[in-house]
Amino acid sequence: MENRESGEKWEKAHRRYYRIANITIQVESDAPVEDTTFDKAVGKFEVPGPSEEMVFIRHRFSLPDIDNKDLGKQVYRKPPWAIYRKGGSWIYLGISPLEDDTSLHQIALFNNDHSRGRIFSSSGSSFERGGFNSLCLFPTDQILIARILADRAGFYLHSAGVVYHGQGLLFVGHSGTGKSTTVKMLQGKTEILCDDRIILRKETGEWTIHGTWSHGEIPDVSPGPAPLKAIFLLEKAEENRIVALEDGKEILAGLLACVIRPFADADWWKKTLSFVEDVSINVPCYRMLFDKSGGMVSLIEELIARPRKDDKKLDCG
Numbered sequence: 449m450e451n452r453e454s455g456e457k458w459e460k461a462h463r464r465y466y467r468i469a470n471i472t473i474q475v476e477s478d479a480p481v482e483d484t485t486f487d488k489a490v491g492k493f494e495v496p497g498p499s500e501e502m503v504f505i506r507h508r509f510s511l512p513d514i515d516n517k518d519l520g521k522q523v524y525r526k527p528p529w530a531i532y533r534k535g536g537s538w539i540y541l542g543i544s545p546l547e548d549d550t551s552l553h554q555i556a557l558f559n560n561d562h563s564r565g566r567i568f569s570s571s572g573s574s575f576e577r578g579g580f581n582s583l584c585l586f587p588t589d590q591i592l593i594a595r596i597l598a599d600r601a602g603f604y605l606h607s608a609g610v611v612y613h614g615q616g617l618l619f620v621g622h623s624g625t626g627k628s629t630t631v632k633m634l635q636g637k638t639e640i641l642c643d644d645r646i647i648l649r650k651e652t653g654e655w656t657i658h659g660t661w662s663h664g665e666i667p668d669v670s671p672g673p674a675p676l677k678a679i680f681l682l683e684k685a686e687e688n689r690i691v692a693l694e695d696g697k698e699i700l701a702g703l704l705a706c707v708i709r710p711f712a713d714a715d716w717w718k719k720t721l722s723f724v725e726d727v728s729i730n731v732p733c734y735r736m737l738f739d740k741s742g743g744m745v746s747l748i749e750e751l752i753a754r755p756r757k758d759d760k761k762l763d764c765g
Contacts, residue, residue: 463476466493467493469647474498474502474504475507476505479576486579486583511555514555518534520532527545537557538557539555540554556568565584590662600649606644608646609657610639612638616657617752618646620702625684642661642663643664645708650726657676681702688744689747699728700728707720
């Protein structure tokens with residue numbers, strides 16, 4: 449009985465759960481996980497326990513000895529990562545950008561589908577300081593989650609996402625195209641999922657959007673989800689106009705340019721490309737030209753008010 453109580457106490461102090469895109473990530477650590485270990489944006493995704501779809505990561509705070517060990521085939525090398533494939537495992541080495549620095553700051557071992565991983569850091573001092581915006585303690589969790597999504601009909605886009613009257617609106621573009629500006633214009637009228645990174649998943653036959661904690665200028669984030677009503681490819685202009693896109697190749701090119709990639713092997717690309725093609729065919733897509741006046745908000749509202757069958761017929765000038 450005492451051992452059971454001791455084990456439950458340890459789990460409560462050393463284990464947390466975070467849900468993103470309806471996937472729950474169990475984070476377990478040799479050191480206690482505090483309320484301040486991860487930043488406030490990540491904290492909005494914390495949940496009380498497991499769900500049907502699970503990913504498990506465990507943090508250790510000393511590096512294993514890999515000298516003279518067979519790591520398998522090196523498949524990628526560009527700081528901060530050297531990645532090896534051995535049998536059904538993936539090995540990530542955190543390397544320095546300096547050529548003469550051979551030290552490692554992290555080692556991560558994942559199973560074939562990245563649903564289980566052990567992450568070794570050189571020390572636990574930074575973990576104790578907290579404030580991380582990554583559950584993996586990597587520069588970004590996208591390295592892990594983008595790979596997991598490929599097996600779950602999902603992918604990341606450089607985009608901002610909001611929920612307007614229960615409908616998901618996605619604003620796609622790289623840095624500087626106006627994602628955060630658009631979200632600011634919609635503040636107070638919508639639920640903000642994230643202004644910089646959004647996940648798309650096909651669930652129950654329909655595409656949905658999910659918020660992430662990887663935000664840009666605007667710290668407001670929310671897990672969502674929401675059914676995806678429309679996609680807008682952003683373009684700054686001296687006018688406000690929404691033009692329906694009919695050319696599938698144009699839509700596909702616009703979306704592919706903004707797909708966020710982990711280490712992208714052929715299998716990952718094959719799966720992800722099929723998902724992006726599906727979105728380009730089945731979700732109404734528009735080019736949104738806009739200035740900073742806020743006039744585009746009324747155009748968006750007009751579009752969303754139209755019946756779904758009329759979505760691709762709109763050209764608001």
